Amino acid sequence: MNETVTAATAPLRARAEIDLGALRANVRALRALAPDAALMAVVKSQAYGHGALRCARAAVEAGATWVGTATPEEALALHAAGLPDGVRLMCWLWTPGGPWREAVEAGIDVSVSGMWALAEVTAAARAAGVPARVQLKADTGLGRSGCQPGEDWAELVGAALRAEREGVLRVTGLWSHFACADEPGHPSIAAQLTVFREMLDHAEAAGVRPEVRHIANSPATLTLPESHFDLVRCGIALYGISPSPEIGTPADFGLRPVMTLSASVALVKHVPGGHGVSYGHHYVTPGATTLGLVPVGYADGVPRHASGTGPVLVGGKWRTVAGRVAMDQFVVDLGGDEPEPGAEAVLFGPGDRGEPTAEDWAQAAGTIAYEIVTRIGARVPRVYVDGQDGRDGRDGRGAPEKLGGPGGDGPARVDLDPTGHADEGRAR
Template sequence: MTETPPAPTAPLRARAEIDLAALRANVRALRDRAPGAALMAVVKADAYGHGAVPCARAAVEAGATWLGTATPEEALALRAAGIPASVRVMCWLWTPGGPWRRAIEEDIDVSVSAMWALGEVVEAARAAGRPARVQLKADTGLGRNGCQPGPDWDELVGAALAAEAAGLLRVTGLWSHFACADEPGHPSIAAQLTVFRAMLAEAEGRGVRPEVRHIANSPATLTLPASHFDLVRTGVSVYGISPSPEIGTPADLGLRPVMTLSASLALVKQVPGGHGVSYGHHYVTPGRTTLGLVPLGYADGVPRHASGAGPVLVGGKWRTVAGRIAMDQFVVDLGGDEPQVGSRAVLFGPGDGGEPTAEDWAQAAGTIAYEIVTRIGSRVPRVHVNG
């Protein structure tokens, strides 16, 4: 099993510090929210930009018994890193010709939403000489992946039961996904729960005996106990981010943001009033001032849409991106202050040190905090601490 590398001691251009102690505390807090259900930590998209393998291990240490990924490649990478078969791993985004056999051989639960996928799973199970672990996904109203209720569900359940009777698969789960759980009280939430219960009843009435039934994502885990069933799938909340401001801040929810993104100032210089800053001169200095150069840009995942609005903590004060965010760098107006070159500029973190949060950047860019952390690119080293 590969160990988490030690934090580098040399100065870095930029770093995304990942607090694994905070992640473990978040998992424990989420388990407390759903005490009657097992917990899946979703580590897709490199754990929402936080580093899949270290975060997966930390989540398991804190009591997660399932790990979730989107793609089969993500799931297989967890097994290759030494995540044992005693920890269930599920992946749900398949396309024709995917690595079904490898997933079966690595004890990965695969999601099936249509007959084409079931057919490929059955053939892969024959080739592997062992049954596949299959979870049937129901489209209860999201309109994305999943099998429609009615004849399509009837056919899929019947075919899965026939393959199970032939020893080619085991139906380990029945599941679905909410469309609007981050909007408490939205009428679609109750409607989807009703459809899900009906589709469960139909499948179980025909003989399906799943290990787990699940529909709750992070917001439903936090706000809707009736949706917890046997398993909750927690994604963004594992990383200490609120699913939406309507539900509350991370502190309101007992969570702590895990990622802190910072950089070392690459240049500090005085400029006169009337000086244009960055492409297009969308910012012009109102008077003599000091500019600081932050060596991060949209190639690193800093959203260009936050030009002129993104907040940064430098020298204990909030600054704002001055002008456009470029590919590799952006500028902040330091208002005459003169911090040393190499001083730390913090784009976001937990917020308790006065720094902005990922939600602050989401508001500045007109997006959601999920995107802010997930888009931080591979040029930014992840430094895992408290491992």
Template sequence: MTETAHPRTAPLRAHAEIDLAALRANVRALRAQAPGAALMAVVKSDAYGHGAVPCARAAVAEGATWLGTATPEEALALRAAGLSPSQVRILCWLWTPGGPWREAIEADVDVSVSGLWALEEVRRAARSAGRPARVQLKADTGLGRNGCQPADWPGLVAEALRAEAEGTVRITGLWSHFACADEPGHPSIAAQLTRFRDMVAYAEQQGVQPEVRHIANSPATLTLPESHFDLVRPGIALYGVSPSPEIGTPADFGLRPVMTLSASLALVKHTPGGHGVSYGHHYVTPGETTLGLVPVGYADGIPRHASGAGPVLIGGKWRTVAGRVAMDQFVVDLGGDEPEVGAQAVLFGPGDRGEPTAEDWAQAAGTIAYEIVTRIGTRVPRVYVNEEPDGQDG
């Protein structure tokens, strides 16, 4: 997991500032969007690059009663960090054969099951642990990834109920995931909701008594109240990033981006016109100018696809990556300006101080803002600010 750092006392090559007050305010805003449902803070992939443990603690302090992880290692790390079952439930959903089922059961982690192979491994692990496993059955309602197909659902439900009767399993949840909730009006949304209701109804008719039923991800939490059921699972929205420009900006939903990524200029130099810049000379200076060296590159998670397009705020002005992004650095044309070496280059942040946003970088790289924040690597330290609530944030 990403190293936890505190406000710096010396300049850093680069750092990602994580504003936990913004995260707490986002939790409040998301809970207000779904007042009748519990909230699961999805902290998979190291909290989308923001740091799983600090973000999980902040979300739980603000009322999140569940945490969501992809891998079992992520779930177990949260328990090891002191996020106890008495504080928060944890769901883990991405399993492969031979996974640490027993460890998860002993850590009181809810495990997701999509097929009979997984159910059988859970039963064996539960017998070994000497206690029942908390199991959530996942339905494939149309996404086509993980989850049990409708045709196989009766068999999985029947086996899960047999396992529950023998005392190796407690069925705690029924759940699914949307394919196109970030595309308002897409016909698959209504179709998936109908299928989910039908599959939940079937399971309950057979005797399943789940604690929670859930399908709503970030876009559904924000725009589809009919999908909220017992629990909503915001991920990217928790970190103040819109799931899709089509559904609105973060500000439209009262959200604020949590991460600000910046670096210290490593060099400022004069160059003549006609000077090639970076690999391949895809950028050539149009005239005499100054170049600034920003000491982060694709090894830090800066997308190479944003070469020639990625925006950076330096000295109060937007600049653009000049030429290719390299492994450890990229260059900007400063147009004759001469900021000091060590001056701050802000790659992205909330945007309200003139800096680019993660969405701006997503547009430049031809990707989504999820990828921009999640890919920021571990050699960029996270610096946590506003760790302790001071009255009402926001």
């Protein structure tokens, strides 16, 4: 279900506002950092919680020429929904018996890390009567997927070249992934680059002519120009979040967080001192105060580990989660303030209105900002707005989406996906 609503007439329990204008601006900033490389917009796991189809299309509008997913099912859904002509799709997380033939027929670039995968994709290509687009992945030190250097790499490259000569596949890429690019100066970074170059040299000497060679993820795109090669793969940076505080803030790289998570305060009440709050009474009011009930909880992705520490902006003031985060709700101590029920509680956003950021929540929960945005659940509607890049407030469907206020004009209109993700696989 989809509908266009006005913010004034459609109060929501909670909303994750996704600023597609900010996303496009982030793509342009990242392209400027890697001007000689193409850019892949990584939209795995529903674009880190932001909505895969809408974010993929916005990224392409700003100059991304590749779109990447983890699973083939994610890539096939995007292919079915429709992306602009000429955009290349790639996926890399395969298991035996996966939908190889469907991916081959869709023209999706598939990653191959070993002989079993090469055997399955070549069989699928023969059955489909279409050459597969294969990217060979090298394990240069991460220790996850990817082919080991040495004899294993030589065997895989040789077998792929034989299949290419038979017309069964085309080796379109050679690639790898960093382990510690978000830790500036880590010795593994230089070591992996050395191994990657050696594995490239071996494959190219054997006769591989890849269209793209790539190893750079978001942190490498931001800080390691020597790693950019032909293509950079940007995930978390696309959504305006720094890969790690050690690298810098989003603003240091001209990035702006894309998601703002907020909820409507459901209840405000006076309580005396000594009043226990939430399960276990891990918080007890130090004196007479007011409590505000915020109707989101760990079922919506609010981390329970942030009980007693998670920051929230209510009425222009930072408040802290009081007691435990429950499945559907948590409480804040308002210190005597009395906002009206329905007042906005902002959990995180770009930070320029004084609200916390996803990084603040990551620190509060002892995790990373990637997890904070990605875990926001499907029952939180994604509300798509277009407020940062000077466009006219129209997305690829032509629906007005610009919010009033800064970057907007006139009545606030937003495009609402009430289920969060249910419409992402439908063509528009």
